[in-house]
Amino acid sequence: MSLEAIEHTETTSSSPPRCESARLQDGAAIIAVAVLFVTAWQFVPPLLGIPRYIIPTFSQCMVEIPVMIAQDALFTQIFSSAWAALAGFVLGSLFGAACGYGLGLSPLFERVLAPYLLALQIAPKVAFAPLFIMWFGYNDLPKVLVTALIVFFPILVNVLQAMKTVDPDLVRLARAFSMRRAQIFWKVEFPASMPSLTAGLRIGATLAVIGVTVGELVGGNSGLGYLITYGEGQADTAMVFDAIILLTLLGIGLYGAVAALERRILHYLPRIAHS
Amino acid sequence: MATELEFRAVSRRFAAHGKGGAVTAIEGLSFSLERGEFVAVLGPSGCGKSTLLGLAAGLDQPTSGLVLVEGQKVRGPNPRVAFMLQKDLLLPWRNLAGNIAFGLEAGDLPVDEKQARVQRELQRARLTDFAQAWPHQLSGGMRQRAALARTLAVDPGIILLDEPFSALDAQTKLTLRRSFAATIADAGVTALLITHDVGEAIAMADRVLVMSPRPGRIIETLTIDLPHRDDPLARSRDPRFGSLFDHLFEHLQHDDELVA
Ligand SMILES: Nc1ncnc2c1ncn2[C@@H]1O[C@H](COP(=O)(O)OP(=O)(O)O)[C@@H](O)[C@H]1O
Numbered sequence A: 001m002s003l004e005a006i007e008h009t010e011t012t013s014s015s016p017p018r019c020e021s022a023r024l025q026d027g028a029a030i031i032a033v034a035v036l037f038v039t040a041w042q043f044v045p046p047l048l049g050i051p052r053y054i055i056p057t058f059s060q061c062m063v064e065i066p067v068m069i070a071q072d073a074l075f076t077q078i079f080s081s082a083w084a085a086l087a088g089f090v091l092g093s094l095f096g097a098a099c100g101y102g103l104g105l106s107p108l109f110e111r112v113l114a115p116y117l118l119a120l121q122i123a124p125k126v127a128f129a130p131l132f133i134m135w136f137g138y139n140d141l142p143k144v145l146v147t148a149l150i151v152f153f154p155i156l157v158n159v160l161q162a163m164k165t166v167d168p169d170l171v172r173l174a175r176a177f178s179m180r181r182a183q184i185f186w187k188v189e190f191p192a193s194m195p196s197l198t199a200g201l202r203i204g205a206t207l208a209v210i211g212v213t214v215g216e217l218v219g220g221n222s223g224l225g226y227l228i229t230y231g232e233g234q235a236d237t238a239m240v241f242d243a244i245i246l247l248t249l250l251g252i253g254l255y256g257a258v259a260a261l262e263r264r265i266l267h268y269l270p271r272i273a274h275s
Numbered sequence B: 001m002a003t004e005l006e007f008r009a010v011s012r013r014f015a016a017h018g019k020g021g022a023v024t025a026i027e028g029l030s031f032s033l034e035r036g037e038f039v040a041v042l043g044p045s046g047c048g049k050s051t052l053l054g055l056a057a058g059l060d061q062p063t064s065g066l067v068l069v070e071g072q073k074v075r076g077p078n079p080r081v082a083f084m085l086q087k088d089l090l091l092p093w094r095n096l097a098g099n100i101a102f103g104l105e106a107g108d109l110p111v112d113e114k115q116a117r118v119q120r121e122l123q124r125a126r127l128t129d130f131a132q133a134w135p136h137q138l139s140g141g142m143r144q145r146a147a148l149a150r151t152l153a154v155d156p157g158i159i160l161l162d163e164p165f166s167a168l169d170a171q172t173k174l175t176l177r178r179s180f181a182a183t184i185a186d187a188g189v190t191a192l193l194i195t196h197d198v199g200e201a202i203a204m205a206d207r208v209l210v211m212s213p214r215p216g217r218i219i220e221t222l223t224i225d226l227p228h229r230d231d232p233l234a235r236s237r238d239p240r241f242g243s244l245f246d247h248l249f250e251h252l253q254h255d256d257e258l259v260a
């Protein structure tokens, strides 16, 4: 699902370059939708008699934020979640990429480990969160590890797939030029895998926020996920709303950073160079 | 004249894969190329032309027989032999100069020698102005010229060309053949051109070998005694071109009937 969503945003953002006025029109329309949404959020629930502990209005959510800053150390919680998301994302990406390249380089290992990898990939990774808390206690480590575990697989799978689909003629060309195995990897296979690696990183960026949230929901005493359970306990729906919004913004930030990195790495691709 | 490349009774069988039984791609293939010669190998598709190229490049070993480069048995990839294919195989993440340098990076040439080679080949391919361009910015013909430049940059004795023009449109094909003929004459390398285009073989080669359908053998050798080896267009206007064409076409016709 998330994959589809990502693919979709990607195709819209890379559609053929259009003229400036069309772009301005799009921007105006997008802002208009946001204004419409916020207005509806502000006025429709009270009109329908929905109480603030079910759906707090937009202004109630905004008013809650300074309260959270004062009483719940909101900035510390944001920092805690952001740090865990980034650490888990980097850790999971590094291990995922390393395993992907390793398996790509040794078809024997890949064949032997493929069924286990598939099983692990199907296993619901978030279910490991309570286990990590039992092992490592109520600190930041469990949520970082859950995040890393969730991020790990899409990156491994993408890198492995890329390694398996490198044009064999390109490898033959490198071999004919008497290149050694390591040279073939660094000069052909590794750069050829970049589009898949960055696609995996983009998926990983969206999953990282899920990992952190679950880690904090299950056994956190810090972070935005913790504020969700805390707000739930206080019947403070506005706090839950705000935490969800901030987690989403965190995810968008991470995704944006990865997308920017991708544009830099893949600058040579016409699709991205012209957009 | 020195013999540059020689096949002695070479056979290559591929073991059975899945449902298909064992395939004998080429059988008892013998021929040789003299230094500086331009030889075209003509044959129906699937007759083992690409297999032959793999054997000559040292990427593959014969099931029986001998492949010799400059009198030495080919045991593996060999810096004296370089090849290019129908696909240009340019690396999209490198600019043109970087692509031409690709083959030089396996060896331990000094950096300025590598740069000099790249400049030399850029000039020979008339691509100097595009040294910093990305492959996707170039036309198909320019990309193939760049691929030839990359092939020649390693200073090979022999270049193997596997249908280098077949993915191009008719007009580009004509210009590119002329460009390749001039470049190869200038570099003075021995060339083996694999093709299924009779006109192309006559226009470009000193000698044409015709292969039978699988298992591929040489069934005909024709020396092309026309002037202008470095100008295929001039050659194709030669009055003798037609009779050579008919002669080779006969042989290929005959093969198709055998297949049918
Ligand atoms: N690695 C391989 N394994 C099995 N069969 C192969 C392999 N390479 C080529 N062949 C077979 O050998 C025959 C000749 O192939 P090829 O040399 O590519 O022909 P051509 O280039 O003349 O079209 C084909 O029938 C092909 O299926």
Ligand SMILES: [Mg+2]
Residues within 6 Å of the ligand: B049, B050
């Ligand atoms: Mg072929």
